[in-house]
Amino acid sequence: MANQTTTAASFENQPTWAGGRSPFNVSYGKLMMWIFLLSDAFTFSSLLVQYGTQRFSNVVTAITTKWPDPASIFNHFPGMHGFHLPLLFVSVMTFILILSSVTMVLAVEAGHRNSKKEVAKFMIYTILGGLAFLSCQAWEWYTFIHEGARLDGNTFGITKQGYDHLHSVSFGSHFEWEVGDRTFGPVPFAALFFIVTGFHGFHVFSGVVINVVVYIMTVRGVFERRGHYEMIEKAGLYWHFVDLVWVFVFTFFYLI
Amino acid sequence: MEFYNKPGDYDAINYIPHTESHGTKELWKTFWLLLGITLFDFMIYFVMPASGFRNFIFIFFGLVKAYFIVGAFMHLKHEKMTLALIILVPTIFICGLIIGLLYEGSALEVMKSM
Numbered sequence: 414m415a416n417q418t419t420t421a422a423s424f425e426n427q428p429t430w431a432g433g434r435s436p437f438n439v440s441y442g443k444l445m446m447w448i449f450l451l452s453d454a455f456t457f458s459s460l461l462v463q464y465g466t467q468r469f470s471n472v473v474t475a476i477t478t479k480w481p482d483p484a485s486i487f488n489h490f491p492g493m494h495g496f497h498l499p500l501l502f503v504s505v506m507t508f509i510l511i512l513s514s515v516t517m518v519l520a521v522e523a524g525h526r527n528s529k530k531e532v533a534k535f536m537i538y539t540i541l542g543g544l545a546f547l548s549c550q551a552w553e554w555y556t557f558i559h560e561g562a563r564l565d566g567n568t569f570g571i572t573k574q575g576y577d578h579l580h581s582v583s584f585g586s587h588f589e590w591e592v593g594d595r596t597f598g599p600v601p602f603a604a605l606f607f608i609v610t611g612f613h614g615f616h617v618f619s620g621v622v623i624n625v626v627v628y629i630m631t632v633r634g635v636f637e638r639r640g641h642y643e644m645i646e647k648a649g650l651y652w653h654f655v656d657l658v659w660v661f662v663f664t665f666f667y668l669i
Numbered sequence: 670m671e672f673y674n675k676p677g678d679y680d681a682i683n684y685i686p687h688t689e690s691h692g693t694k695e696l697w698k699t700f701w702l703l704l705g706i707t708l709f710d711f712m713i714y715f716v717m718p719a720s721g722f723r724n725f726i727f728i729f730f731g732l733v734k735a736y737f738i739v740g741a742f743m744h745l746k747h748e749k750m751t752l753a754l755i756i757l758v759p760t761i762f763i764c765g766l767i768i769g770l771l772y773e774g775s776a777l778e779v780m781k782s783m
Binding site for chain 1: 689690691692693696697699700703704707708710711714715719724727728731734735738739741742743744748749751752755756759760763766767770771772773774775777778781
């Protein structure tokens with residue numbers, strides 16, 4: 414300990430960039446989490462670049478009018494079979510993720526007050542939110558695959574007739590495809606959906622695992638003994654990043 | 670946000686993190702904003718017919734949501750300017766790349782039909 418104090422004191426006279434203290438006034442762990450998130454942002458950006466380029470180069474093919482309209486595919490809701498409910502289920506998923514982001518940030522805030530009980534409570538809410546989101550995504554994938562989505566093909570192309578049929582149906586009413594409504598569409602459509610939402614889902618899964626680990630550490634009093642709850646902040650940064658990616662997946666895959 | 674460190678701001682060995690709570694008011698405000706924007710998107714989707722302008726609205730509000738998540742939830746608004754810049758500058762270049770490659774995608778489309 415005496416040795417550590419002298420070492421720390423010797424840093425006092427060093428310039429900021431000489432390694433004595435962080436130039437960004439954050440701890441090593443938090444800074445590295447930010448750098449990791451930046452690299453992860455590049456990963457998702459490259460996937461979105463690929464998606465955007467494919468989509469813009471497949472607007473009109475020889476047999477379909479356009480890239481599949483998300484409203485024509487993601488219009489299901491659990492327990493409401495046969496009804497045209499575009500965007501509803503995915504909005505519920507978005508709501509779940511935003512809500513779990515808030516409980517995460519409340520856990521961070523409780524950590525600032527060194528309130529072990531509250532941190533544990535909000536971490537449990539966050540984990541439950543993450544699991545709920547993953548369940549929703551599993552249902553979404555199941556439905557999509559059940560409808561015929563495959564990595565190497567696309568049967569979701571819509572003909573002009575199908576497009577008019579779809580847009581004559583109002584929200585919440587009964588809807589069935591008719592012969593001639595659908596045809597083959599641009600091949601990369603389903604593959605890109607699976608890759609991007611799969612990558613995001615895997616991030617959510619990792620986030621839940623991290624949150625469970627951090628929750629167990631909280632309950633066992635590791636942070637209490639350490640004197641601070643900065644680990645919650647690091648897990649929180651990752652969790653909010655997952656929410657951030659979802660904002661863009663929601664925009665580019667469902668809204669547009 | 671400040672550009673330069675003061676001596677004693679951060680000590681690599683005897684590190685004690687900043688543990689002041691800013692309260693939950695801003696966090697809940699951000700939550701209602703994010704929820705409101707999502708509901709607004711949901712409404713616009715059904716009220717407006719699909720168009721380039723509608724897509725612009727969706728992307729614009731997507732970026733607004735990103736600002737609030739990164740700024741308030743991830744606390745980047747309250748970090749040092751230098752840290753915020755090394756995070757944000759590369760992502761702005763990425764946005765440029767995405768826009769550029771969308772134009773390239775359209776050009777591919779035209780070439781395929783030639």
